[in-house]
Structure formats: structure tokens, C-alpha cells
Amino acid sequence: MPLIHILALLQGAATVSTTPAIRINQLGYLPDAPKVAVFCSVAPIDIGNFNVTDAAGKKVLQSTAAMAKSFGPCVANYRLDFSSIRKPGEYRITAGGVASPIVRIRANAYSGAADTLLYYMREQRSGFNPLFKTVVHTHDGIVVDDSARGGKFVPVTGGWADASDYLQYVMTSTNATFVMLMAYRDHPGSFADRFDSRGLPERNGEPDILDEARHGLEWLARMFPSDSEMYNQLGDDRDHTYWDIPPNDSADYGWGKGKERPVYPCTGKPQGLFKYKNRSNGLASTAGKYASTFALAATVYRKRDPAFAAKLHQKALSAYAIGKKFPGVCQGAPGRAPYYYEEDNWVDDMELAAAELYALTRDRIYLRDALEYASREPVTPWMGADTAKHYQWYPWHNNGHYEIWRNANLADRKIVSEYYRKGLAAVVSRADNGFRIGIPFIWCSNNLMASFATQAYLYRRMTGDNQFREYEQAALDWLFGTNPWGVSMVIGLPHDGVFARDPHSVVAKEMHVELTGALLDGPVYSSIYKNLLGISLHEPDEYASFNTGFIVYHDDVGDYSTNEPIMDGTANLSYLLAAIGNPR
Numbered sequence: 089m090p091l092i093h094i095l096a097l098l099q100g101a102a103t104v105s106t107t108p109a110i111r112i113n114q115l116g117y118l119p120d121a122p123k124v125a126v127f128c129s130v131a132p133i134d135i136g137n138f139n140v141t142d143a144a145g146k147k148v149l150q151s152t153a154a155m156a157k158s159f160g161p162c163v164a165n166y167r168l169d170f171s172s173i174r175k176p177g178e179y180r181i182t183a184g185g186v187a188s189p190i191v192r193i194r195a196n197a198y199s200g201a202a203d204t205l206l207y208y209m210r211e212q213r214s215g216f217n218p219l220f221k222t223v224v225h226t227h228d229g230i231v232v233d234d235s236a237r238g239g240k241f242v243p244v245t246g247g248w249a250d251a252s253d254y255l256q257y258v259m260t261s262t263n264a265t266f267v268m269l270m271a272y273r274d275h276p277g278s279f280a281d282r283f284d285s286r287g288l289p290e291r292n293g294e295p296d297i298l299d300e301a302r303h304g305l306e307w308l309a310r311m312f313p314s315d316s317e318m319y320n321q322l323g324d325d326r327d328h329t330y331w332d333i334p335p336n337d338s339a340d341y342g343w344g345k346g347k348e349r350p351v352y353p354c355t356g357k358p359q360g361l362f363k364y365k366n367r368s369n370g371l372a373s374t375a376g377k378y379a380s381t382f383a384l385a386a387t388v389y390r391k392r393d394p395a396f397a398a399k400l401h402q403k404a405l406s407a408y409a410i411g412k413k414f415p416g417v418c419q420g421a422p423g424r425a426p427y428y429y430e431e432d433n434w435v436d437d438m439e440l441a442a443a444e445l446y447a448l449t450r451d452r453i454y455l456r457d458a459l460e461y462a463s464r465e466p467v468t469p470w471m472g473a474d475t476a477k478h479y480q481w482y483p484w485h486n487n488g489h490y491e492i493w494r495n496a497n498l499a500d501r502k503i504v505s506e507y508y509r510k511g512l513a514a515v516v517s518r519a520d521n522g523f524r525i526g527i528p529f530i531w532c533s534n535n536l537m538a539s540f541a542t543q544a545y546l547y548r549r550m551t552g553d554n555q556f557r558e559y560e561q562a563a564l565d566w567l568f569g570t571n572p573w574g575v576s577m578v579i580g581l582p583h584d585g586v587f588a589r590d591p592h593s594v595v596a597k598e599m600h601v602e603l604t605g606a607l608l609d610g611p612v613y614s615s616i617y618k619n620l621l622g623i624s625l626h627e628p629d630e631y632a633s634f635n636t637g638f639i640v641y642h643d644d645v646g647d648y649s650t651n652e653p654i655m656d657g658t659a660n661l662s663y664l665l666a667a668i669g670n671p672r
């Protein structure tokens with residue numbers, strides 16, 4: 089038995105218990121931020137007060153534990169508010185006979201955190217991959233599902249594997265690239281230069297976030313080579329037949345093991361080569377994402393690389409025109425299984441595209457378009473809902489409202505700020521539990537959590553209104569450990585914290601790589617977990633005592649629903665971590 093298995097079994101045996109726990113944000117708290125730990129007990133218990141001691145063991149606060157509504161496994165749920173402590177240092181909280189892990193209060197608690205995410209992005213690279221130190225997926229790819237062009241080879245090596253499989257989507261890769269560019273534009277001071285453009289550990293004079301964004305842009309430019317060719321997806325779920333690392337990927341799409349992968353264009357019609365079809369009915373969801381990403385990149389690279397910027401500027405205009413001409417969605421293409429990205433909204437994507445084109449060109453037609461699209465979907469529809477289809481409303485928050493706001497007059501600024509407020513209020517109306525969490529626990533719940541926090545942050549910056557501050561912090565805290573399991577949902581953040589040791593990843597499993605910086609999918613409704621195909625735990629569940637409620641999380645390689653790292657979710661978190669990692 090490999091060492092990793094023995095360790096996991098020992099950990100599992102040692103930690104299953106019904107002892108209450110105090111859950112905290114393990115990465116730490118900014119001195120002026122709201123600071124609330126959550127006491128969780130799977131059995132009823134009355135705890136009264138809680139105490140906070142400093143590093144010397146001196147009591148610095150005694151206060152009343154605020155009883156809250158039960159949540160998931162936490163039958164007894166208390167909020168322990170220690171916001172009054174602002175002095176940087178290390179503390180410990182005790183309540184109900186148990187102690188918290190070390191609580192950190194630091195002005196630089198998030199410094200470098202956004203850069204840490206990039207370790208995972210580099211590991212996910214197709215084309216030259218710095219982990220394997222070789223070029224992976226060199227034969228991409230052959231056009232399928234297109235009567236005019238089927239069978240044609242198009243050179244589209246590059247980009248990122250979407251998750252622990254090796255499929256690649258324009259839908260998620262554009263959003264990942266966009267958010268990284270936006271994070272750099274707004275918070276350049278949060279990013280360092282330690283790696284080169286190939287992702288190798290040598291500085292190259294460029295911030296690493298731009299090295300990563302450019303890796304995405306180069307691939308996206310190949311996936312949209314001309315006005316008549318807009319590609320959307322590389323590979324399909326036949327990828328899942330083998331459990332190989334990328335350099336030895338055996339996937340066989342009919343051209344031999346490890347050979348060409350299929351490239352799906354946007355056709356405006358339902359797609360799927362086998363039994364299952366998606367509901368594609370247009371091009372605008374993909375065209376809008378290309379346009380917004382290329383337009384923002386053209387702005388960012390205007391001085392750094394004028395030729396590259398000019399090329400992307402032109403592609404942004406072309407993609408936007410295609411989106412106007414072919415409204416509707418271009419969804420992920422299913423293969424053998426019924427799971428695919430079922431994006432149903434496209435006006436959000438065209439809004440963001442129009443907002444970026446206005447920023448780039450100052451042509452007021454784009455601003456008018458942006459506001460019109462925004463009015464058609466003011467609130468991202470999962471906000472306030474119990475459930476949604478897989479990636480039905482994507483991106484999970486609409487950066488378009490903020491991008492309009494940056495360049496709009498006072499009246500229009502009020503309109504788009506109000507759109508954000510409505511979405512936040514809808515989530516908050518469901519958040520009357522001890523964790524102050526109001527998102528639906530569908531697949532990839534961590535992405536919803538990160539997006540809720542990001543939207544709340546943007547709203548606060550846009551308006552100065554702090555009414556959602558507590559909930560913004562609660563979502564951030566959740567991602568770094570203030571959740572029923574006490575697990576940071578980002579691998580290796582912080583490195584001395586509790587995080588996934590057994591993610592659903594062949595690279596992690598076979599190569600004993602930590603996958604530092606990866607954001608996991610996150611907890612799901614137990615009803616979803618029970619109904620997924622081919623899912624089972626490979627080892628005893630070390631979090632079994634906290635998996636008794638309506639949501640579950642498993643640190644197990646077998647759980648592809650809660651413990652799989654995800655590329656676009658990781659990139660999506662970069663904005664928020666950059667923003668709070670470099671407080672102004």
C-alpha cells in the first residue's frame with residue numbers, strides 16, 4: 089500500500105468524532121475587517137461566553153456567543169464576534185470546552201495569495217507545461233460537428249485543462265483570462281514576477297498574472313482564427329475513458345490513442361455527436377466572451393505590446409459583431425455522458441463585451457448597448473434561487489455592471505449599482521444561519537461563494553455602502569475554513585492549515601503533487617451527491633461526523649463532485665484576493 093494511503097487511513101481514524109469545533113478563516117483577518125468565528129456542534133449544547141487569548145496566553149476578550157439558526161450538521165451554531173480586536177497578532181478562541189486553531193490578524197494576511205493561485209493555473213497548462221517540462225496535447229485538433237468544415241485540422245494547442253479532466257472550453261477560459269486581466273488592471277501591486285512566460289521559475293520582467301493571462305489569450309486567438317471560424321470547445325467527455333497524466337493522455341477520439349482531439353465550433357444549433365444534445369441556439373454567449381476578453385486585453389497591452397493589442401482589438405470588434413448577428417447561447421458539447429456546461433444566458437456576456445469596447449473605443453454606441461443588455465438581466469439568476477443547472481448562469485457574477493460603472497455618469501452608475509444590490513440582497517435573504525451563507529449548494533458551490541464575495545466587494549467599492557460587509561466576509565471566511573468541516577477550499581492556502589490532501593486529480597494522485605493554489609468545487613447538497621453516476625469514496629471519510637446535514641464535502645480522490653480542483657473557479661478568485669491582498 090502506498091504511503092499516501094496509510095497516512096490517509098490514520099488521519100481518518102483519528103479525526104472522526106462528535107467533538108464540537110470552532111471554525112475560523114485560517115488565512116487570517118485584516119485588522120479592520122469583521123471577524124467572526126463559528127462554533128459548530130453536531131449535538132445540542134449551551135455555551136454562554138467565549139474567550140480570546142493572545143499569543144502570551146493573556147485573555148484579551150470575553151464576550152457572549154450569539155446563538156444562530158442551525159445549519160447543515162451544526163445543530164448548535166454560535167457566532168463568536170471578535171471584531172473589536174484589531175491589534176495584529178496571533179490569538180486563540182475558546183468556547184464550549186474546545187479551542188480554535190491559531191487566529192491570525194494581520195494587515196498582510198492576503199499578500200501573495202492571488203499569486204499562489206497561479207501555481208495551479210501553470211500546472212493546468214496545455215501546450216508547454218512547466219510541471220511536466222514538455223509540450224502536452226500536441227495534435228490539437230480536428231473540427232467536428234460542422235458540415236462545412238468537418239475533418240479540417242486547426243492548430244489550437246495551448247490554453248488550460250478545465251479541471252482534472254483535459255477538456256478545454258472557450259466559455260471558462262475567456263472568463264479566467266478576463267478576470268486575471270481585470271485583477272492586474274485594478275490591483276497591479278498584488279502580483280510579483282517570479283516565473284517566465286512558459287511558467288518556469290525564472291523572472292522575465294512581466295508580472296506572472298500577465299504571463300498567465302497571455303497564455304490564455306494566445307490560445308483564444310487560435311480558437312477564433314477568422315470571422316468565419318469561432319471555435320468553442322476542444323475535446324469531449326471521451327477524455328474520461330483513461331486515468332492518465334496529460335503527457336501520456338490516451339484518449340482516443342477515433343484517430344488513435346493520444347492523437348488529435350475534436351474541436352467544436354459554434355454553429356447556433358444543438359450539438360452532441362452521440363445520444364445527448366445540448367440546447368445551443370446562437371453564438372452570442374461565446375462571441376461576447378471573446379469580445380470582452382480581447383477588448384480588455386487590447387487595453388492592458390496597448391503600451392506593453394502594441395502589435396498584439398491591435399490584433400486583439402480587431403478580433404474584439406469582429407466577435408462582438410458576430411454576437412449581435414447571432415443572439416443566443418453556444419453551450420458545451422456533451423459526449424457519452426449527460427453532463428455538459430448548460431449556459432442559458434448570453435446578454436450578460438454581450439453587456440460585458442459592450443462595456444469593454446466602450447472603454448477601448450469611447451464610442452458611445454457601445455455604452456448604450458451595454459446598458460440595454462444590463463437592463464435585460466440585472467441580477468444573475470442563480471442569486472436567490474435554490475438550484476440551477478450545471479453552469480446555467482455563467483459567469484457566476486456579472487462583471488459587466490462594474491465595468492459599465494467605471495466609465496459611466498452618475499445616473500448610470502446608480503442603475504448598475506442597484507442591479508448588484510438586488511442580487512446580493514436575494515442571496516442574503518437566505519443567509520440567516522450561523523455561517524451567514526445564502527448560496528445554493530449546487531455543483532461548484534465554491535465558485536458561487538467566491539462570486540458572491542466578489543460582487544459584494546465591487547458593490548462596496550462602487551457605493552461605499554457596507555450593508556453586505558458581514559456577508560462578504562462570511563463568504564471569504566467560508567472559503568478559507570469557516571465552514572462545517574474546517575477545511576480551506578484552496579489547496580495550500582495557508583500552507584500550515586487544513587486543506588484537501590486527496591483531491592480528485594490524477595496528477596495529484598500519481599505524481600504526489602500538492603496542486604497548490606487550486607480552488608476545489610466545494611460542498612454540494614447531499615441529494616446531488618447521492619444521485620451522481622460512478623461516485624464513491626476510496627477511503628474512510630475523515631469528515632464523516634460533519635457530513636450529516638443537507639450538504640456534504642469529502643476530501644477523497646473518488647469524489648469528483650466536491651473535491652475536484654477547477655481552473656476557472658481558481659482564476660475567478662484571483663480578483664478578490666488581489667483586491668484584499670493590496671489594501672489601499
Ligand SMILES: [Ca+2]
Pocket residue numbers: 280281282283284285291292293294295296299
Ligand atoms: Ca513573470
Ligand SMILES: [Ca+2]
Pocket residue numbers: 373431432433434435436437481482483
Ligand atoms: Ca452568460
